[in-house]
């Protein structure tokens with residue numbers, strides 16, 4: 001085995017586990033930024049700013065997820081896909097100066113905004129679900145993903161890694177929209193895209209597969225989690241004009257919305273979406289959906305049951 005030098009990331013991670021909170025956060029930051037942060041392909045500073053302004057609804061749902069997780073002072077928490085860090089900032093008020101909250105996101109633009117919220121016990125780093133292997137086993141008491149899991153291509157890998165980095169008995173919180181049943185919004189987008197393209201290429205709107213509750217519960221059980229709670233809450237996309245709603249979708253998807261088509265096709269699809277939204281709108285456009293909040297607990301040892309289900313099917317989803 002290769003000997004570890006002082007500046008070796010592995011060594012830093014080892015020291016992270018055995019260091020006091022303030023130092024451990026900076027070590028963790030160093031470790032996650034050494035060769036790991038990758039630029040987000042579709043995002044931009046403007047989209048990140050837009051999301052920071054317009055994500056009040058996601059923030060409120062996130063607060064509800066956090067209350068189900070019942071986080072207490074002094075805990076170590078990972079916000080995976082933290083965006084611009086608003087929710088992580090709220091959590092760090094609960095965990096306090098003796099706790100550790102780390103927010104990570106693959107978009108450097110979102111992390112640049114999040115860093116303005118950093119303080120004692122709260123830090124941010126550019127990293128995504130594929131980078132979780134940088135963390136030592138049993139690093140966190142809580143890991144949560146607020147409106148993030150449906151963006152992750154390899155969810156199984158992410159859940160396996162989350163199991164590894166959680167302490168036994170640690171909690172996982174996930175908020176997500178069930179995308180196995182298309183919402184009114186999905187139908188508007190899909191009909192508009194079909195009219196322009198004649199077909200619906202897989203991964204057109206997001207490069208992800210549909211995400212449903214039964215599938216998620218199965219994936220969690222197979223990877224050593226016990227599902228403790230599931231709660232449904234109403235969520236709402238709201239805008240004054242179709243253009244505002246389209247801008248929000250671009251910001252919320254970190255630029256992935258309609259990213260798989262040419263600029264001309266994109267313009268035509270957006271025009272059709274706009275017409276449909278305008279036809280159904282009163283003064284404000286409100287499109288309601290159902291968000292599911294799920295809390296699971298990491299079991300002490302991983303239990304594998306049954307054969308692996310077939311790989312996730314690629315399709316368009318919100």
Ligand SMILES: C[S@@+](CC[C@H](N)C(=O)[O-])C[C@H]1O[C@@H](n2cnc3c(N)ncnc32)[C@H](O)[C@@H]1O
Pocket residue numbers: 040055058059062080081082083084087104105106107110127128129130145146147148151152153252253254
């Ligand atoms: C809808 S935003 C949610 C942001 C934040 N969690 C919140 O509650 O406001 C989705 C976020 O997931 C991030 N994301 C996309 N792919 C990811 C991945 N593979 N791992 C972690 N985060 C990812 C995006 O950069 C984006 O910031």
